Amino acid sequence: MDVSEAIRKRYSCRAYQDRVVEQEKLATVLEAARLAPSAKNLQDWRFVVATDRNTKAKLAEAANNQSFLKNAGAIIAGCSVNKEVMRCGQALGPIDVAIALEHMALQATELGLATCWIGSFYPEKVRAILGIPEDVAIIELMALGYPAEAQKQQKREPIEHIISYEVWGF
Numbered sequence: 001m002d003v004s005e006a007i008r009k010r011y012s013c014r015a016y017q018d019r020v021v022e023q024e025k026l027a028t029v030l031e032a033a034r035l036a037p038s039a040k041n042l043q044d045w046r047f048v049v050a051t052d053r054n055t056k057a058k059l060a061e062a063a064n065n066q067s068f069l070k071n072a073g074a075i076i077a078g079c080s081v082n083k084e085v086m087r088c089g090q091a092l093g094p095i096d097v098a099i100a101l102e103h104m105a106l107q108a109t110e111l112g113l114a115t116c117w118i119g120s121f122y123p124e125k126v127r128a129i130l131g132i133p134e135d136v137a138i139i140e141l142m143a144l145g146y147p148a149e150a151q152k153q154q155k156r157e158p159i160e161h162i163i164s165y166e167v168w169g170f
Ligand SMILES: Cc1cc2nc3c(=O)[nH]c(=O)nc-3n(C[C@H](O)[C@H](O)[C@H](O)COP(=O)(O)O)c2cc1C
Pocket: 010, 011, 012, 013, 014, 066, 116, 117, 118, 119, 120, 121, 140, 152, 154
């Protein structure tokens, strides 16, 4: 599968088979995060991978009771140990972690796995469940596993709504 196909096939999967993700596939997905770009190449991201059934059930509850998470083979917490703000005024932590998570999502797609970004969660609950220190920002969770549903194509804005050339044209 090439990148273009992975981009088109990725979707937010909200129904997973109760099935373990093989260690080799999981390692390939995590390697995609390791290879992602980061500001100043700091790589100040950390990922906690939960595969334990009990832990996943607790995380599902901490994620606003999104119960489909329980069945995912893994729930990955994308964290940042960096609080720096770049010259552009944006924090680098969330940006770097987001890039790495999307690398994982695309790699997972190539491997026949599915993912779902999870931003609806209570960070303090996740912190307690996973033992994440107070000074570490929990940016996003990502579900990873074998899909139990077909791809759902979500609507996207037409290109002219989101792109302008040379100057702001909206
Ligand atoms: C930062 C972020 C947070 C999200 N949080 C959730 C979430 O908590 N629960 C959920 O079911 N989907 C979540 N999503 C998935 C979006 O709803 C989804 O990406 C969007 O509807 C487009 O659909 P698609 O991913 O299938 O193309 C999140 C996506 C992003 C990028």
